[in-house]
Amino acid sequence: MSDKLKEIISQQNERQNVVLSQLDDIVQLVGFVIGDEEYAVPILSIQEIIKPFEWTRVPQVPKYVLGVFNLRGSVIPLIDLRAKFGIQTKKHTDETRFIVMRHGDDVAGFVIDRLTMAIRIKKDKIGPAPDTVNGDDTLIDGVGKQDHGIITILKVDKLLERDF
Amino acid sequence: MDEFQEILQDFLVESFELIEQLDQDLVELENRPDDLELLNGIFRVAHTVKGASSFLNFDVLTHLTHHMEDVLNKARHGDLRITPDVMDVVLESIDLMKALLHTIRDTSSDGGIEVGACVVKLDKISSGELDDESSLADMPLEEEIEDEIEEVEDALVEETQEPDYENMADDEIEAEIERLLNQRQNEDKAKRAAKIAAGESVPEAPPAPSEEEPKPKPKPAPTPVPVTPAPKAAVRKNDDDEDSDARAASPAKRAPAAVEQTIRVDVKRLDHLMNLIGELVLAKNRLIKINDDVEERYEGEEFLEELNQVVSIVSLVTTDLQIAVMKTRMLPVGKVFNKFPRMIRDLTRELNKKIELEISGEDTELDKSIVEEIGDPLVHIIRNSCDHGIEMPSVRIAAGKDETGIIGLKAYNEGNQIVIQIDDDGKGLDVEMLKQKSIEKGIITEKEADAMSDKEAFALIFKPGFSTAASVTNVSGRGVGMDVVKTNIEKLNGIIDIESEIGVGTSMKLKIPLTLAIIQALLVGVQEEYYAIPLASVLETVRISKDEIYTVEGRSVMRLREDILSLVHIGDIFEVERILDGSEHAYVVVLGLGAQKLGLIVDTLVGQEEIVIKSLGDYLKGIDGIAGATIRGDGGVTLIVDVVALMDMAKNVKSTVTSSNSEASQLLKEKSKASDYKVMVVDDSKTDRTIMRKSLESLGITLIEATDGQEALNILKQGDHNFDAMLIDIEMPRMDGYTLASEIKKYNRYKNLPLIAVTSRTGKSDRMRGVESGMIEYITKPYSADYLSSVVQRNINFKSEFLS
Numbered sequence: 001m002s003d004k005l006k007e008i009i010s011q012q013n014e015r016q017n018v019v020l021s022q023l024d025d026i027v028q029l030v031g032f033v034i035g036d037e038e039y040a041v042p043i044l045s046i047q048e049i050i051k052p053f054e055w056t057r058v059p060q061v062p063k064y065v066l067g068v069f070n071l072r073g074s075v076i077p078l079i080d081l082r083a084k085f086g087i088q089t090k091k092h093t094d095e096t097r098f099i100v101m102r103h104g105d106d107v108a109g110f111v112i113d114r115l116t117m118a119i120r121i122k123k124d125k126i127g128p129a130p131d132t133v134n135g136d137d138t139l140i141d142g143v144g145k146q147d148h149g150i151i152t153i154l155k156v157d158k159l160l161e162r163d164f
Numbered sequence: 165m166d167e168f169q170e171i172l173q174d175f176l177v178e179s180f181e182l183i184e185q186l187d188q189d190l191v192e193l194e195n196r197p198d199d200l201e202l203l204n205g206i207f208r209v210a211h212t213v214k215g216a217s218s219f220l221n222f223d224v225l226t227h228l229t230h231h232m233e234d235v236l237n238k239a240r241h242g243d244l245r246i247t248p249d250v251m252d253v254v255l256e257s258i259d260l261m262k263a264l265l266h267t268i269r270d271t272s273s274d275g276g277i278e279v280g281a282c283v284v285k286l287d288k289i290s291s292g293e294l295d296d297e298s299s300l301a302d303m304p305l306e307e308e309i310e311d312e313i314e315e316v317e318d319a320l321v322e323e324t325q326e327p328d329y330e331n332m333a334d335d336e337i338e339a340e341i342e343r344l345l346n347q348r349q350n351e352d353k354a355k356r357a358a359k360i361a362a363g364e365s366v367p368e369a370p371p372a373p374s375e376e377e378p379k380p381k382p383k384p385a386p387t388p389v390p391v392t393p394a395p396k397a398a399v400r401k402n403d404d405d406e407d408s409d410a411r412a413a414s415p416a417k418r419a420p421a422a423v424e425q426t427i428r429v430d431v432k433r434l435d436h437l438m439n440l441i442g443e444l445v446l447a448k449n450r451l452i453k454i455n456d457d458v459e460e461r462y463e464g465e466e467f468l469e470e471l472n473q474v475v476s477i478v479s480l481v482t483t484d485l486q487i488a489v490m491k492t493r494m495l496p497v498g499k500v501f502n503k504f505p506r507m508i509r510d511l512t513r514e515l516n517k518k519i520e521l522e523i524s525g526e527d528t529e530l531d532k533s534i535v536e537e538i539g540d541p542l543v544h545i546i547r548n549s550c551d552h553g554i555e556m557p558s559v560r561i562a563a564g565k566d567e568t569g570i571i572g573l574k575a576y577n578e579g580n581q582i583v584i585q586i587d588d589d590g591k592g593l594d595v596e597m598l599k600q601k602s603i604e605k606g607i608i609t610e611k612e613a614d615a616m617s618d619k620e621a622f623a624l625i626f627k628p629g630f631s632t633a634a635s636v637t638n639v640s641g642r643g644v645g646m647d648v649v650k651t652n653i654e655k656l657n658g659i660i661d662i663e664s665e666i667g668v669g670t671s672m673k674l675k676i677p678l679t680l681a682i683i684q685a686l687l688v689g690v691q692e693e694y695y696a697i698p699l700a701s702v703l704e705t706v707r708i709s710k711d712e713i714y715t716v717e718g719r720s721v722m723r724l725r726e727d728i729l730s731l732v733h734i735g736d737i738f739e740v741e742r743i744l745d746g747s748e749h750a751y752v753v754v755l756g757l758g759a760q761k762l763g764l765i766v767d768t769l770v771g772q773e774e775i776v777i778k779s780l781g782d783y784l785k786g787i788d789g790i791a792g793a794t795i796r797g798d799g800g801v802t803l804i805v806d807v808v809a810l811m812d813m814a815k816n817v818k819s820t821v822t823s824s825n826s827e828a829s830q831l832l833k834e835k836s837k838a839s840d841y842k843v844m845v846v847d848d849s850k851t852d853r854t855i856m857r858k859s860l861e862s863l864g865i866t867l868i869e870a871t872d873g874q875e876a877l878n879i880l881k882q883g884d885h886n887f888d889a890m891l892i893d894i895e896m897p898r899m900d901g902y903t904l905a906s907e908i909k910k911y912n913r914y915k916n917l918p919l920i921a922v923t924s925r926t927g928k929s930d931r932m933r934g935v936e937s938g939m940i941e942y943i944t945k946p947y948s949a950d951y952l953s954s955v956v957q958r959n960i961n962f963k964s965e966f967l968s
Contacts, residue, residue: 056801057693058780059738060787068780068793070801073443075793077783091882108783162783 025123029144031116031151032099035087038151040119040144045156047100047107049115052092062164069109071100079159080111106160121146126153168220175216176269182209183262184499187506190255194509197239197246207236213261222274225264231286232257238290248513253285255506431532434493441482441489442776445682446795448482449773451475453797486682495535497575497584498526503539504546504573511550518557518568519550525575530582534676537656538584541649545586545672546571548646553590553670563667565589577678581700584674593664595621605629619759622662626650654808657683657698659758675700683777685794685804687770688753690734691741692911694802696775696794697764701807703756705769709749722752722763729754731763732814737789741883755807762811777804789813838864838966842885843956845869846876846904847893847922852945856891856922859949860956864966873899877907880914887917888960891952892939894923894930905937918959922947 029040030049055069055078064083068075078098082089095114100107121144129140139158144151186209193202214229235254238244246254260282264274455475462468501523508521530538554560554569561567572587598621599613607627608616624630628647653660658676677683677700685696686705706724713720713731720731731752734740752763775794779785791806843860845867847853853869860867868885870876873896879885890908894901901921908914920941921934934942941955956962 054800056793056803058784058787058790058803059740060789061784065784068784068801068803070795070799073446073795075778075780075795075801077781091878091884106782108781160783 026120027123027126029119029121029151029153030099031119032097032112033114033116034081034085034112038116038149040151040153041099041101041156041159042153043118045101045103047102050098050100050109052096052098052111065164066111069098071109074107076100076107076109078109078111082111082113101156101160103157103160106157108160110159119144119146119151121151172220172268172272175220176265179213179216179265182212183258183265184502186258188502190251190258191505191509193246194248194251198242200240203236203240207233207240210236210261213265217274222264222268224274224277224279225261225268228257228260228264228279228283231283231290232261234290235286244289250289252513253282253289255510257282257286429492434489434532437489438493441486442682442778444482445486445774445776446797448479449797450799452479490531490678490682491529493532494529495532496526497528497530497535497538497582498523500535500539500542501526501573501575504542507543507546508550508571511547515550516556517550517554519554520568520570522570522572523574524572528575528577528582530676531678534656534678537652538674538676541652541674542573542584542586544646544649546573549586549588549590549670553588553592555591559591578675581675581677584676585671586674587669587671589669592666592668592670593622593625593662594666598622598624602627602630617759619662622664623759625662626660654757657700659700661758683775685773685775686753687773687802688734688751688764688766689768689770690738690766691913693738693740694770694796694800695734695738695766696773696802696804697753697755698791698804698807699772701755701757703754703761706752706754707749708752713750720765724754724763727761729761729763730814731765732817733765736817737810737813755811757807757811760811762814764810775802775804838962839866841865841960841962842887843867843960844876844879844885844887844890846871846873846890846896846901848872848896849893852893852922856952859947859952863953863957863962865956865960865962872896873901873904873907876904880908880911889918889920889956891920891922891956894921894925894934901939902933902937905934905939909938920955920959922952 028043030043030046031038031040033039050071053069055067057067058065058077064080066078066080069078070076080089090113092111093113097112097115098109099112100109125146126142126144128142129138130143139154141153141155144153186206189202189206193199193206196202210229210233214226214233217225217229232254235244235250239246239250244250257279260277260279263277264279267276268274452475455471458471459468504523505521508519511517512519549571554571555563555565557567560569570587570589572585574585574587576583576585595618599608599616602608602624603610603613607624607630613621626646626649630646650660653674653676656676658674661673661675662670663673664670684699686699686702687694687696689695708722712722714722716728720733721728722731723729729752750765751767751769752765753769755762755764773796775796777792778794779792780787780790789806789809791804791809793801793803796802841863843865845853845856846869847856848871857867857869868879868887870879873892875898876890876892877899880887892901892904896904899907901923905919905921908917908919918941919939920943921939922943922945923930923934924945926944931942941959943952943955
């Protein structure tokens with residue numbers, strides 16, 4: 001009896017360990033589209049996703065910094081990722097969203113064309129950024145391979161870094 | 165380890181507090197070397213620090229304080245006269261003690277600082293002087309005292325007290341001992357209470373007090389010793405009483421009161437509280453705005469009065485609350501002033517001058533963050549006054565002045581500003597010499613020098629690299645200090661005002677706002693943007709007609725009463741896209757910063773508002789001309805102008821006030837082909853839009869379509885197109901034509917955009933509403949293609965040569 005019990009318990013433990021190790025191997029991302037490309041950032045770096053609203057222009061900044069907006073009492077910079085990635089800007093649509101990302105104390109809102117979905121992807125499916133864009137300055141953390149194509153994973157800390 | 169850390173924290177807090185008062189006491193002591201109360205106070209500090217540090221195993225600190233204690237003890241007993249030379253050594257040792265305490269705070273150990281030399285000097289004083297003046301003290305007694313300081317037992321205390329009794333009148337001693345014991349007990353009680361209040365749990369407390377307890381007991385014993393001649397003691401006691409209010413040096417009176425009335429709070433908590441109040445002020449502003457809107461819409465309704473009452477109560481309480489919290493963060497400016505007597509003393513000896521410092525208004529209170537910031541600027545100013553302002557004694561006598569120079573340090577409130585005034589009766593600033601030096605150093609040109617007013621010339625001393633000193637001394641002359649002063653004060657939104665008269669003296673006023681977080685601001689508009697300007701820098705606002713603006717050497721200026729005021733358009737500084745609004749008038753906000761003045765041209769003046777300063781965060785910090793942001797009543801963000809930076813930026817901005825306007829308008833009007841004309845068609849019916857398109861097709865102009873008012877407004881806001889006219893249907897979902905028209909007219913840049921209503925509504929009232937909302941033409945459906953075409957042509961000034 002007790003042997004059986006032990007067996008069951010050990011089996012359960014094994015299963016749990018497998019689940020845990022699987023969890024360890026999986027990265028959760030949020031995917032979004034800018035221009036024709038799909039990008040993603042880790043879900044934990046996203047503070048919230050909101051519909052576009054009014055912002056205030058700030059002078060003497062690069063074009064991709066649209067300005068600042070009020071997020072429940074905090075003044076937060078707003079960055080247009082289309083402009084930042086050198087894609088022709090377009091007007092906001094119903095699908096446009098502001099993604100508010102946080103890394104440490106740095107917070108900023110990013111304008112994206114549309115959200116796709118939350119993605120679970122195995123770590124071994126994520127390759128390094130292509131050699132051509134390697135280096136410290138790249139915004140690309142890696143490239144995730146999925147069934148229907150590839151997805152570019154961005155470095156949140158680099159996105160939130162001031163580069164002007 | 166944690167327990168040790170906690171005790172260490174307590175020790176540091178206590179020691180720094182003690183030392184704060186120490187500097188002033190020491191300088192005071194030099195003037196009144198026989199003041200027993202002062203000596204006792206100073207001795208106590210050394211003693212307390214010694215005791216605690218030995219307990220905590222800070223050997224270097226213990227070693228130093230022990231020898232300090234020796235010297236002070238001798239002085240206390242009258243065995244040693246406090247001469248300036250002795251004082252120098254004592255002060256040096258105190259500096260070392262401070263340095264050690266800082267090291268301990270930063271590294272938790274007291275290594276790395278050499279105290280040997282100082283200890284030798286202290287020893288020399290205590291032994292050398294002792295030999296000369298041993299007559300006063302009995303040697304056995306002396307030894308006993310020495311022993312005592314090495315932490316004696318209670319038994320020994322009793323021994324020392326015995327001979328004293330014999331030498332003194334009984335009641336005198338009784339009273340004296342009583343007093344000292346009480347004092348000590350009170351202090352201990354206070355200390356313990358403070359420790360418990362500071363969060364140290366009771367069970368943890370024993371190690372510290374139990375170590376301390378043996379010390380307080382031997383303490384009362386040594387004190388009666390110096391009062392050996394009874395009558396003298398009485399005299400001294402009287403002195404003390406008289407002095408006590410001036411010096412406030414009697415801890416016995418202070419300590420119990422302090423326990424009852426104060427509580428130590430973490431600054432972070434206060435900061436948090438201040439932030440919350442900031443949010444509340446924003447919410448209050450919003451509430452007031454909503455109240456105004458509601459008032460407009462439901463005029464005469466009964467509930468309005470109730471709402472009004474609530475809003476005013478909330479607003480009143482919020483204001484009171486804000487002031488109350490601000491006050492909790494206030495510290496007396498005396499905290500900063502305290503260190504200056506010592507500094508002046510050192511400087512007088514270094515410079516061989518005679519200078520007296522007169523401090524007043526040290527109770528004036530200032531926000532903690534400001535108190536911390538003004539220390540350095542004041543040091544620079546006072547050093548400057550000592551070095552450059554006050555003359556050498558011989559020169560002063562020759563000039564018929566008192567040999568001793570006086571520097572006055574005064575603080576007082578003026579409106580919602582605090583003024584710190586530094587006066588000296590020295591030689592004053594020589595305008596011509598200032599100009600000459602500046603020209604030599606290439607800071608200004610001769611031409612600029614000629615045009616300078618006296619005030620502007622005084623301000624030259626704040627220029628980086630400027631120095632009047634012939635040689636660089638230890639004290640000043642590097643030309644850095646005053647530049648730092650200016651930067652620091654301006655960082656606090658403060659201004660500096662200098663007045664000076666040659667031979668009579670110089671007076672410098674630092675005007676600083678009471679708090680940093682919440683300020684009064686003037687809100688101005690330029691095109692569709694708004695900016696907040698700190699009201700402290702706004703001198704006045706004037707409305708001028710555009711032809712009052714002149715251009716001199718490529719810069720815009722205007723005449724303001726007797727003066728010429730240079731002008732700059734806020735749009736040029738903040739890169740605002742400007743479309744001619746056609747208005748003949750402009751508003752000029754006259755900004756003043758010290759002696760500098762600048763006229764800032766804005767489109768509209770919105771009003772005065774209390775704003776909460778928020779930082780733009782790391783990502784956007786350091787933008788020229790922007791000091792921060794605030795959140796307005798409507799939830800939008802408004803940027804706050806950094807007046808200091810703006811004044812600098814204005815120098816590099818070319819005049820565009822008049823020229824660019826005409827350029828911009830020309831750009832708009834320049835049409836080289838028919839398709840340069842753009843007209844927006846707003847109609848929810850596809851058929852109607854097609855009819856309009858067909859009717860206008862022959863003109864060859866570009867048509868942009870929108871299906872309702874909201875979409876049309878968004879297209880306009882996007883700003884991708886410069887429209888020459890709009891055709892607007894009235895009946896539309898989401899936003900109708902009237903609303904759209906009135907929305908469009910809110911924008912300066914579209915004020916002159918022709919809006920043409922195209923509708924099947926034919927009633928007179930409909931037409932009237934159209935006119936009211938800003939439509940200039942009214943076309944009723946059905947219409948002929950030619951008629952529509954001709955109306956459009958007329959309104960967009962279509963050039964006939966494009967007609968094919």
